[in-house]
Amino acid sequence: MKHFLLLILLLTTTFSVQAQYKLLKADSYLDVRTGKLITPADLLIEDGLIKSVNPKVIPEDTEIIELKGKVLLPGLMDMHVHLDIDFEGNWDYIYKESSSQGTIRAIINAKKTLLAGFTTVRNIGQLHITRELIDVAIADASDKGLIIAPRVIPSGHMISINGGHGDISLGLSEGLIELGPKDGIVNGKYDAIEAVRYQIKHGAKFIKIHATAGVLSMEDAVGAQQLSYEEMKTIVDEASRHHIKVAAHAHGTEGIIAALNAGVYSIEHGSFLDDEGIRLMKEKGVYLVPTTGLSNVVNELVDKMHPVMAAKAKYVLPLAKDNLRKAIKSDVKIAFGTDTPVIPHGQNAIEFSALIACGMSSIEAIQTATINAANMLGLHDRGELKVGLLADIIAVNSNPINDIKTLESVKFVMKDGVVYKNEK
Numbered sequence: 001m002k003h004f005l006l007l008i009l010l011l012t013t014t015f016s017v018q019a020q021y022k023l024l025k026a027d028s029y030l031d032v033r034t035g036k037l038i039t040p041a042d043l044l045i046e047d048g049l050i051k052s053v054n055p056k057v058i059p060e061d062t063e064i065i066e067l068k069g070k071v072l073l074p075g076l077m078d079m080h081v082h083l084d085i086d087f088e089g090n091w092d093y094i095y096k097e098s099s100s101q102g103t104i105r106a107i108i109n110a111k112k113t114l115l116a117g118f119t120t121v122r123n124i125g126q127l128h129i130t131r132e133l134i135d136v137a138i139a140d141a142s143d144k145g146l147i148i149a150p151r152v153i154p155s156g157h158m159i160s161i162n163g164g165h166g167d168i169s170l171g172l173s174e175g176l177i178e179l180g181p182k183d184g185i186v187n188g189k190y191d192a193i194e195a196v197r198y199q200i201k202h203g204a205k206f207i208k209i210h211a212t213a214g215v216l217s218m219e220d221a222v223g224a225q226q227l228s229y230e231e232m233k234t235i236v237d238e239a240s241r242h243h244i245k246v247a248a249h250a251h252g253t254e255g256i257i258a259a260l261n262a263g264v265y266s267i268e269h270g271s272f273l274d275d276e277g278i279r280l281m282k283e284k285g286v287y288l289v290p291t292t293g294l295s296n297v298v299n300e301l302v303d304k305m306h307p308v309m310a311a312k313a314k315y316v317l318p319l320a321k322d323n324l325r326k327a328i329k330s331d332v333k334i335a336f337g338t339d340t341p342v343i344p345h346g347q348n349a350i351e352f353s354a355l356i357a358c359g360m361s362s363i364e365a366i367q368t369a370t371i372n373a374a375n376m377l378g379l380h381d382r383g384e385l386k387v388g389l390l391a392d393i394i395a396v397n398s399n400p401i402n403d404i405k406t407l408e409s410v411k412f413v414m415k416d417g418v419v420y421k422n423e424k
Helices: 002-012 092-096 099-115 134-143 189-201 229-241 253-262 275-284 294-304 307-329 350-357 362-368 371-377 404-408
Strands: 021-030 041-046 049-053 063-074 076-081 118-123 151-154 207-210 246-250 266-269 287-289 393-396 412-415 418-422
Touching (some): 021 393, 041 063, 076 371, 099 118, 099 134, 134 151, 189 229, 229 246, 229 253, 246 253, 253 266, 253 275, 275 307, 294 350, 350 362, 350 404, 362 404
Parallel strands (some): 021 063, 076 118, 207 246
Antiparallel strands (some): 412 418
16 A cells, blocks of 8 residues: 555655745635635745744745735635545445555545645545555545645544444445455453554544434444443543543434543544533533534435435434524534545535534634634644744635635635645
8 A cells, every 4th residue: 555655645646846935916815714815915934834924024035925805714624524435426436446546546636636726634534345444545645745635633433333334335236345444443441442443543634433323324223322422431541641632423412422421532424413412512622613614505406316215314414404403502622533535525615604504703613714624633833824834825815704705616626735736
């Protein structure tokens, strides 16, 4: 896998000498804490960091990048992506693809994501049937500047019960594929410990569990609790010993509450979140990653989906929106997530309008993908345009507070001080 990825990188990567200083000259930048536009917006970049904002002195040999008419924002962050897959109503192709093919797919999708303005993503579980951790390889290549990709927080294999939502062999012939703890499939707490240790050993920086059943898989139930409380608590305790946080895919109410009591750090989807779940989330400071924008996409694909998945989608997605509205009104902490590829890779910003439709203001929606996401990750070097932070910067044509859809057409992307996109 590593040799194969290296070959791809050598064939697809171009290298150039970067100027020591760059100066971005835009009309204004958005203060993502206040929602106010700051004018002028001259950002001096050095060594991948924001060196100065509106500097009085410009160093010699500074490269000037004119962004007239543009508004700057910090690079956006998506906390729920799956780079190694695409979705067209089914997952049939996954069973036919090798890890090498999955890696190529992930590289292509990572580039789409970065060029859409998302400079950090949390890859919250891979779906290819392979022992190798594709997202860890992509994260490493991105960190080294070898591929065009966001900064990737990898989680390796999702941890699920035998026959559960994360069991990729579900629906295949008995005995055709037998998955175990290293693949994320567990039966009991000792399997759970092995699964966590394997993912962390091989580079996972977050752990993803399936507390409940799901929508786009072949179980009949969508909300039924799957991992037991004991299994979830064991996973959280083991990950915590390594200073690793746990995210829980959870639709059903009982599974959500069990995951919260087990100590997870984020709830993904949270479709049947009730008043008790909301209370616990606020009490424990847990983030909700709602992935609500995918509902419109799924509705368009429902005729192509397996009847089991289609029936679950029609049932759960409207209820999920109603419960998200309650969570927003209750001031539950929310971080941005799309569940790409259900929202296609590169169209991640669709989620902003979906959040606003459920009761957020424009600035609150933007905060989910900037300061909220950074806080959830415990990363304080990004999420705002401030001196000393990473030069992960995007530009759009208009004020996103007034026109949130401008974020669906990002014109300029810089990551780590390197320009990857600059359109008029």
